[in-house]
Amino acid sequence: MLKLHDSLSREKKEFEPLSPPLVGMYVCGPTVYGDSHLGHAKSYVSFDVLNRYLRYKDYRVRYVQNITDVGHLTDDADQGEDKVLKQARLEKLEPMELTEKYTRSYFRDMDALNVLRPDISPRASGHIPEQIQLVEKLLEKDHAYLAEGNVYFSVDTFPDYGKLSGRKLDEQVCGVRVGVADDKRDPRDFALWKRAEKDHILRWRSPWGEGYPGWHLECSVMSMRYIGDTLDIHGGGLENIFPHHDCEIAQSEAATGKPFVRYWLHNNMVTVDGRKMGKSLGNYITLKDLFQRFPAPVVRLYILRSHYRKPLDFSDEALDSARSAQQRIYSLTSRLSSEEGEDGEVSEKVRSLLDQTKEAFHEAMDDDLNTPMALAALFDLVKEANSVLDQEHTPADAKALSEYLEELGGDVLGIDLRHEAAPAAGGGELLELLAELRGTLRKKGLYDEADAMRDRLEELGFAVMDLPDGRSRIHSEGC
């Protein structure tokens, strides 16, 4: 039974969707005004594992993740600049051109990380009418009020406001660090719709004049449109709990009168030297840069080696160690693929090994997606599998092991199993020829020549291994 940690109740709860086997899952997506960084990777890899595991458990998942392409302001008080507009000006692009560019960039990075695409990736700009409708509904119900072209949510009308963050806002605290817009009735009130000033390019017509939606509106609107009034799962980064998710709850539940979300999931941050990695801090590492030094599968493995609710500290050392771990996997899968087949029976030993692994793996994943523990189970299997291959075994044994790795490691965790560099046309035969040559040299005792050849091949990025029967194998180095 899968248990998930729910941020609202602050405890692990057994996961029961509203209408099994259907699962409606919404995750806060990126604001597309720049390249994605490692923080995005942690978040979306984490929720990708949830998505994959739910599907593995035969749930029918609808995974919705927004693309925020309507800029949010840089601060809370009607001042500040729209981030999308600002970046568009810097890059001399149309705002839509900019968001399209970085949306594509985002998907490319996520594809590289083997993150399955969401079923629906709705754009905020494509859902303005729905957002206006929600604002109208909140006005009708007196949960909102109009002030000089701005519409604010009246926090006073929603007693549960702040239940997610556990924050009881009083007026003294509010507005200390940011100025309070003076047309708000209560400093805690937040904007649902904002009046567009003359120079604001992104603007839409509304019953209240030209403007643009408030920061929290799109998630409520798009999630409820594609999933329903009550979501099974809503995910996002920890830093969104307040105010973003508290506001989402307020405006959604005030409008529908129904619980908005059954399970709130929040992933922790990536830190650099103990400090949060963030766009506004300027200490972020873009995935494009990172992939130059560490292949995406290694980055994914590195992320999965810590729990999603724990902070992940970035360091080259940690990534190097993930790289070595990835090599270990490649080395096994490469052995397996050269030995697997239909012949023979799967031995009792392998059977029970696989059963044990599966049980440990499920136990780990069922416990709030404990991927470090699930990986430990998998690495135990790696060790045992190597041991089996070192001893007498059948092709069927190798195949069974291979299939399990594919199922648990590949399908559920999305880790890379088959580096097996697809050699360019004829490349495979060429490597075989070279391997044969090294074998011949060794047989004749010409070790200096054979070793010089090995050194050269290793310089070129190929690993050379000598088999017990005197033959050699050459394959491209892992990662």
Place this chain on the structure above:
RNA sequence: GGCGGCGUAGCCAAGUGGUAAGGCAGUGGAUUGCAAAUCCACCAUGCAUCGGUUCGAAUCCGAUCGCCGCCUCCA
């Protein structure tokens, strides 16, 4: 100031009452012509510090120290 979290080996990181997973690095051995890969063994009498509860605590309670997140857009 308010709310929340963290501190486990050289590094990374699980474990939330029953006697410290896993990965990386390291050491010794097997294998090898030598390597690589692989296997075997070793590698925290101790989980920030101090006190308490308990038959039993890394795990619960209290205090102390250190670090971080949110309270303004951010995954």
